Amino acid sequence: MKILVAISNVPDTTTKIAFSDNDTKFSTQGVQFIINPYDEWYALVRALELKETGKATVVTLFHVGLADSEATIRKGLALGADDAVRVNAESPDSFFVAEQIAKYAKENAYDLILVGKETINYNGSSVGGMIGGLLDFPFVSLATKLDVNGNTATVEHDIDGGIQVVECATPLVISCSKGMAEQRIPNMRGIMAARTKPITVVEATTDAPLTNIKSFALTAGRTTCKYIDANNVEELVSLLHNEAKVI
Amino acid sequence: MSVLVYIEIAKGKVKKASLEATNYAAQIASQLGTSATAIAFNADAAQAEEIGKAGAKKVLVVKGDQYKNNDAVYLGVAIEQAAKAEGAKVIITSFDITGKSLAPRLSAKLKAGLVAGAVDYPTVNGNVLEVKKNVFSGKATAIYTINSDVKIISLMPNSFPVKLTDNKAEVVDFAVDLGGITSKIVIKETKSTDTAGMIPLPEAELVVSAGRGLKGPENWGIIEDLAKAIGATTACSRPVADMHWRPHHEHVGQTGIAIRPNLYIAIGISGAIQHLAGVNGSKTIVVINTDKEAPFFKSADYGIIGDAFEVVPKLTEAIKKLKASN
Numbered sequence: 001m002k003i004l005v006a007i008s009n010v011p012d013t014t015t016k017i018a019f020s021d022n023d024t025k026f027s028t029q030g031v032q033f034i035i036n037p038y039d040e041w042y043a044l045v046r047a048l049e050l051k052e053t054g055k056a057t058v059v060t061l062f063h064v065g066l067a068d069s070e071a072t073i074r075k076g077l078a079l080g081a082d083d084a085v086r087v088n089a090e091s092p093d094s095f096f097v098a099e100q101i102a103k104y105a106k107e108n109a110y111d112l113i114l115v116g117k118e119t120i121n122y123n124g125s126s127v128g129g130m131i132g133g134l135l136d137f138p139f140v141s142l143a144t145k146l147d148v149n150g151n152t153a154t155v156e157h158d159i160d161g162g163i164q165v166v167e168c169a170t171p172l173v174i175s176c177s178k179g180m181a182e183q184r185i186p187n188m189r190g191i192m193a194a195r196t197k198p199i200t201v202v203e204a205t206t207d208a209p210l211t212n213i214k215s216f217a218l219t220a221g222r223t224t225c226k227y228i229d230a231n232n233v234e235e236l237v238s239l240l241h242n243e244a245k246v247i
Numbered sequence: 248m249s250v251l252v253y254i255e256i257a258k259g260k261v262k263k264a265s266l267e268a269t270n271y272a273a274q275i276a277s278q279l280g281t282s283a284t285a286i287a288f289n290a291d292a293a294q295a296e297e298i299g300k301a302g303a304k305k306v307l308v309v310k311g312d313q314y315k316n317n318d319a320v321y322l323g324v325a326i327e328q329a330a331k332a333e334g335a336k337v338i339i340t341s342f343d344i345t346g347k348s349l350a351p352r353l354s355a356k357l358k359a360g361l362v363a364g365a366v367d368y369p370t371v372n373g374n375v376l377e378v379k380k381n382v383f384s385g386k387a388t389a390i391y392t393i394n395s396d397v398k399i400i401s402l403m404p405n406s407f408p409v410k411l412t413d414n415k416a417e418v419v420d421f422a423v424d425l426g427g428i429t430s431k432i433v434i435k436e437t438k439s440t441d442t443a444g445m446i447p448l449p450e451a452e453l454v455v456s457a458g459r460g461l462k463g464p465e466n467w468g469i470i471e472d473l474a475k476a477i478g479a480t481t482a483c484s485r486p487v488a489d490m491h492w493r494p495h496h497e498h499v500g501q502t503g504i505a506i507r508p509n510l511y512i513a514i515g516i517s518g519a520i521q522h523l524a525g526v527n528g529s530k531t532i533v534v535i536n537t538d539k540e541a542p543f544f545k546s547a548d549y550g551i552i553g554d555a556f557e558v559v560p561k562l563t564e565a566i567k568k569l570k571a572s573n
Contacts, residue, residue, distance in 0.1 A: 001479075017425045037501070125342075126363045128351070129355070130352070130354055139352065167433045210360030216382070223550065230552065237562070237566055
């Protein structure tokens, strides 16, 4: 069983967000980049566990990004992935990323395509479903448990108000969420081995993007906090009822 | 050239998120000089009527058992056919669990640009729609241009109003040719999350949340009492879920779930950036913490600096008094 794990290069969670070029680009100055947590802690770690228990033979990382993503890709290789593929392009949107993944997965006969449930920078939650649509593969979203038996995947995933357990024959696409695996720290051996693992660079497809980002804006923060005395909670209740009108 | 909106019915009711989507679809339809058509699966007359009141000029009712599990494989085929039949150039869904599977699949099948999680009405710029959505986990917004011929917008739940009028929609049966396709996904088991009678967190409009400041799982009684008094759902911060003080489904934050309730009360939670990312979309945030330097106060609308064990029970009493007097 071959597993393709799509990873995004994202600013770390404590980054102070800023924009440049007249608010049309995300400013990378001073920003630490990491693998999108959902891709790393859940999709990648679970794929590695499946390989460690003999259920998968290959775990390949797939990334759409320019050469400055390489350090992030190496982190994924340090965790234990066998190899990586980087599509040399700056992605305009989720569909573009999905197109690249779909093409590579199909041409290279991957059985399982794992993505994180969303990225922490664009929060689209779209790539997994799009790959499913492009390849006509089944797609299971928000998976919290993944097991494989031969060519059948058993997946637990979130639905409205509950959890559903499904079975599906490969090939399929799964978006991964909390619960599927635990974050791992790469060890020294992994870091050393990562240096010589292959990162194949491929060119992107050339269709015009379906969507583009025109501009960004920072969200206005809540400006002032109204403090209420701890001995006067009735005032808070009154404010919530009469001013905020939420109760 | 109509606007097509996907309706979801759950537990016998049209989902609030679908009514929001219908309102939104009707609004854009009028911007585009057309009307909104809704597509609802296994809807009855009363449900179709409500969809009309929310702004649909026409309701297409599709019947079939295959649609009962909201499998995007079947929904997608039906919506594709409906969009073609109606000449729909814009498709609206909610950015809820079904929407997160359905809208992307439709986008791929129709080569239709998708903005997922829209937080505002679009600007029409000739043949292009410009739509705003949250990015960087709510720290910023981005305006996307949708350049394709067919466009899909999925809406952030609880971000748009539901206005019901006495509009009467034309209700018609719509036959879908599934062409014998079967989804390969086999459902083995469905378990309900035990939310102890509370509205599930993703849909809750009132949330009471607590963190490490509560010192131990045995102290959660005061939180549950407050939630009960308000009619709220309980939530928690990541450390507390990781330590198994509270169930995982209560964890709100960057690596948990993001919620947008009308009211979020945070008790004994310091307000780390990762937690804020999950709740910054809340309309009103109340922070109760003994530490006046807790970063959460900078993102709060109302704050009480005090000991949760004293403040929370008093708050519960005050809420009960309010409810009793109304």
